Amino acid sequence: MGSIFVSELIGTALLVLLGCGVVANVALTGSKGHGGGWLLVNFGWGLAVFAGVYTAARSGAHLNPAVTLGLWIAGQDFAPGVSPGFAHAAVYAGGQLTGAMAGAILVFLAYKKHFDAETDPGAVLGVFATGPAIRTPAWNVLTEAVATFVLVYVVLVLGGTPSGLGPLAVALLVVGIGASLGGPTGYALNPARDLGPRIIHAALRLGRKGGSDWAYAWIPVIGPFLGGLVAGLLYHISPMPL
Structure with a gap:
């Protein structure tokens, strides 16, 4: 199971490095991509x-505990020869969270001087963690659940384990989800993607950083898990033919 942990760690680290990296490029003062806009963020996350x-x-x-949960509930193998189950799921989640933290550290190192120059604590936090446009917890959870349902259900329909054009299809799906459903909450879609970098934000010494908004932190964890759960249940009840 060590190879699974390492694979998920490296993949999720790259996901967060490039995904949070595009947010840093758009949000941080003095960056050449500053003000690049929402669609740049959407495409950056898709390519991540x-x-x-x-x-x-x-x-x-998987790169995402919500995807792992959806596969488990749907009864699909986690990978060829890797059956769904608690022990395997724990290894996947551990690799994903560790990778997300590692990716966040790399973003910090790549943009260190821009973090030093940034005067807006909200922009600094926004590089690492998601936040709502309008803070209404129940609706924010629902938004994250709906967006993650779309992600996980389509992944299940694609066959769970990406191959061939699967990675491109999932990348374009994430671009579409961000463009269509990302506005209310910033579309975490992934508990590890939000929690890992938020932990790093809390731990780092950033010149003008504010709080890590732990009061909101449960929403991009619970919402995606709910979306993954419902997607897995629906697929389990009525699987789509491949």
Whole structure:
């Protein structure tokens, strides 16, 4: 199971490095991509998924505990020869969270001077963690659940384990989800993607950083898990033919 852990760690680290990296490029003062806009962020995250999925193909490229949960509930193997179950799920989640933290550290190192120059604590936090446009917890959870349902259900329909054009399809799906459903909450879609970098934000010494908004942190964890759960249940009840 060590190879699964390492595969998910590296894939998720690349996902967060490139995904949070595009947010840093757009949000941080003095960056050449500053003010690049929402669509640049959407495409950056989509390409981050593309890179992460290809890199972690050995483990099935979940990169996301909500995807792992959806596969488990649907009864699909986590990867060829890897049956769904608690022990395997724990290894996947551990690799994903560790990788997300590692990716966040790399973003910090790449943009260190821009973090030093940034005067807006909200921009600094936004590089690492998601936040709502309008803070209404129940609706924020629902938004994250709906968006993650779309992600996980389509992954299940694609066959769970990406291969061939699968990574490109998932990448474009993430671009579409961000463009269509990302506005209310910033579309975490992934508990590890939000929690890991938020932990790193809390731990780092950033010149003008504010709080890590732990009051909101449960929403991008619970919402995606709910979306993955419902997607897995629906697929389990009525699987789509491949």
